[in-house]
Amino acid sequence: MEMDPRLREAAETGNIDALHVLIRDDPYILERVDQIPFIQTPLHVAANQGHVSFAMEMMNLKPSFARKLNPHGFSPMHLALITGQTRLVLRLLKADKDLVRVKGWAGLTPFHYVVTTGNSRLLVSFLEASPECIEDVTVRDETAFHLALKEDQIEAFNILIGWLQRTRRTHGSVFSFEKKMANWEDDEGNTLLHIAAKKEQRDALKLLLDSQLWLQVKAKDSDGWTALEIIKKANRRGVNINRNTSDEVDTKIKQLKDKVTCERIRVLVDRTRHSMPVDMINTMLVIMALVITAIYQSSLSPPGSVWQDNDTAPDPSSNTTSTYHLSNKNIFNTSISIFNESGKAGKTIMNPHMYGLFWFLNLATFGFTDLVTVFLLSSFHLFLLLAVPLYMLVISYFCSMTILAPTVTWAYLNLFFLVLFGIFPFLLLFVLLVFSKSIRQTMAEIRYRSRMREALGMKFRGPGALMFCSQYILDGIFGLWMPSA
Structure with missing residues (x-):
């Protein structure tokens, strides 16, 4: 009809x-x-x-x-x-x-058609209008990334990879969506690396290795071949890998094709924010602020107050428990002799054993609350501006605990934490790097990537190496805070 x-x-x-x-x-x-x-x-x-x-x-x-x-x-x-x-x-x-x-x-959408024809302007317009279209697959389980490589549309592939690195979309965790798309397999078990290797697309392989940390470089296709084995097979045949570039593109297209550097931080922060309800973040921040205030106040005014003068206990009936009146003759001595035994002006009068229990509970609460607050603040664009005062508050906390310590041992212990947290920002990246992935697994992946680069005639030095290392650190940090499902 x-x-x-x-x-x-x-x-x-x-x-x-x-x-x-x-x-x-x-x-x-x-x-x-x-x-x-x-x-x-x-x-x-x-x-x-x-x-x-x-x-x-x-x-x-x-x-x-x-x-x-x-x-x-x-x-x-x-x-x-x-x-x-x-x-x-x-x-x-x-x-x-x-x-x-x-x-x-065959499950081809208009978005897929634009990708296969390489219309960069329409491709950007479609992504801006409907970001969800990137998830659509054909009946052969091919994503837009697969189609771009199979049709030799390298420019469109560059744009798609650039969009993937910048998207704020999440599927339960910060990296789950990006990992899923970068390692998607079609009905023949081909990942993006396999297709690029089989099509001998040097630029696409380099882009994937430089921009996608979470690539499963050892994945095998339906024939049991890894991407590295396919590359070596092509090299043995003496095949020259073609390049595909474009001279004239719009500003947005150029931006998506550029390597992601500092923008990566903002993308990961936004992904974290989208993963948590706003009401829950606001409520927890209020609670954490109240707890931090109470704990910090206890470091300034410990239970029982402090010695007002050498070997002179404060009057329990006085209202000066939080004010330290030091005699003129002891001001200088107290300021440079923070390790003196109890009984000296400015030291807590608490029994050292009770002080130990107080110190442990106080520090555990203060530390845990600060960590939760940092995590919550990382959901905002001004995270660094908000985190710096909190970091200085931690330093001040240990300064106060060091000065008020009743014994030399406790003073040294607090001083140790003061020094530790003074260099903590520099140690944090290394610690997170170690705990986000095992050292063995990390080194194995780096070596395998290096072998792929060597097979392609690519150098690991330069901006590509710097980007890989920086992205690994960033992904390690955010992966520990928001682990993948």
């Missing part, structure tokens, strides 16, 4: 008035077309001919036509792309951004 010839003629000529006349004569003329599963609707015809006004009027009257497939498996947006009707494509995108995800034959 086909649509009314008069309706087809109106669509072919773009005659909106004729369409209105047909509807007045037969109010169900469009409804009958909509009841047929696969049919060339008036919107298909208008999209094929490039009649923008008629197509938009049809979208207004019958939006369901935009998602119907014709007998050849194309939606109206598919046809507009095939015939090069860019203006109509953008109008349809503006009317309904999800049209880029309509699947045609």
